[in-house]
Amino acid sequence: MRERIIDLTYTMYGGMPVFPGDPPVSMEFCHTIDSAGFNVTQLTMPTHAGTHLDAPLHFLQDGKPVDALDLSACAGEAHLLDFTHRGNSLDEMTVEDFLRYDAVIRPGARLVVRTGWDRVFPSPAFFTEMPGISVDAARFLAERRIALIGLDMPSVHAKEYQVVHEILLGAGIVIVEWLTNLAAIETSPFYFVALPLKLQGRDGSPVRAVAIERA
C-alpha cells in the first residue's frame, strides 16, 4: 500500500510564541557529543504549546487525564471541513456552518476544521483574535457525540474559550489545536493521527499530527 504522510504540525523551538501567561518553551542540550559522546536535550514546555491535544482535565476538575484517553479517538478516519469563510479575526463557526457537513457529523466522528488561521502565526493576534466555535455549535457537536475535533487555531475561541471547552470536553470530545498545513490534504475522509504522550494525570500533550493518504 502506497502512503503519503502530510505533516500538520508546527515546528517547536525554544522561545516560540505561547499563550499569554504560559511559561516559555526551552530546549537546551544537557549532554553533548563533546561532553558525553552523545547529544541529549532537556525539553521544557507547557502542555498546550504548539500543536497539541486537550484532555477533559484541562478544564474539568474531575475530567479524564491525557493518559486515560481512548486512543481510538486519536487515530482513524477523519473528515476535513472547509470553513475558510470563517478564517478572519474573531469570526465564529455556527451551527449552520457545521450543518453543511451534516452527513459526516455522527457519533464517533473525527472532524478537522480548516479556517486558514494558521497564516497569522506567529503574530500575537494568532492567540487574541482567533476565530472560534460558537457556544451553540459546541452544544451541537456535543449532542452529535463526535469523538474528536481538530482546529488550525490555538484554541476553541478567543473569548468564550471557557464555556466552549467545558461543553466539548464535558462531552468527551478530544480537541486537537494549533494544526497547520491543512490545505495540503487532498482527500476527505483521510486517516488522521494525533496521539498524545502518555503523561500520567496531565491535562494535555504536545502531539505530532499527520494526515495519511492511501493510494
Add this chain to the structure above:
Amino acid sequence: MRERIIDLTYTMYGGMPVFPGDPPVSMEFCHTIDSAGFNVTQLTMPTHAGTHLDAPLHFLQDGKPVDALDLSACAGEAHLLDFTHRGNSLDEMTVEDFLRYDAVIRPGARLVVRTGWDRVFPSPAFFTEMPGISVDAARFLAERRIALIGLDMPSVHAKEYQVVHEILLGAGIVIVEWLTNLAAIETSPFYFVALPLKLQGRDGSPVRAVAIERA
C-alpha cells in the same frame, strides 16, 4: 474498517527512572482551575526518557535532527521479531538471530524486536544490564538498509552503545527505544506508529508508540 490500537508506550511521570546522568522528568501544574480557570502542566524531560525515538544527531554531530526525519519511516507496516531467547541480562542479538527473519529484513523495512526486557523496568538493571544488538548485527541491519528498528530495551546495547548507535544512525535507521507491551501484538506484519514531536534541531523525542491491527 475495524481497528484495534495497542499501546506500546510507558507511562511518563515526574521522577520516573531515567538514564544514569540524565536530568529528571518533572510535571507540575503552572496553571490550575482554581488559579486560572484551567489546568496546564509545565513538562520538563530529557529527550530520551521513556518510550522515545533517536535521530542521527543523537550520536552524529552532522546527523539529521529529529524534525528533519522522513516520517514515512515512523508510520507504516512493521514486522515483529521474537527474540525472547535474548531477553536476559547482557544478552546479545546476533546476525544469526536476525537471519531467522531474513525474508522481511529488506530495504525500508520496519522491525520491532521483542526481548521481554521491559519486565525489568523500573529496576536500575533495566539500564545497566539490558540485552543489546551485537556490533555485527548492527552492521548487517545497516547493509540491509532497513528504515526503523523498535526495541523493548531503553537503548541498543548496555556497553557497546556508542558504536551500535553510530552504525545504525549512520545508516539513517530510526531507532525507537523503551517500548513495552509487545506481547499484546497478535499479528505480524502490523501497522506501527511512533511519530516524533517536531523539535527543531534536536537529537530525539518522546513518542506515543502504538500498533494498529486492522480486521
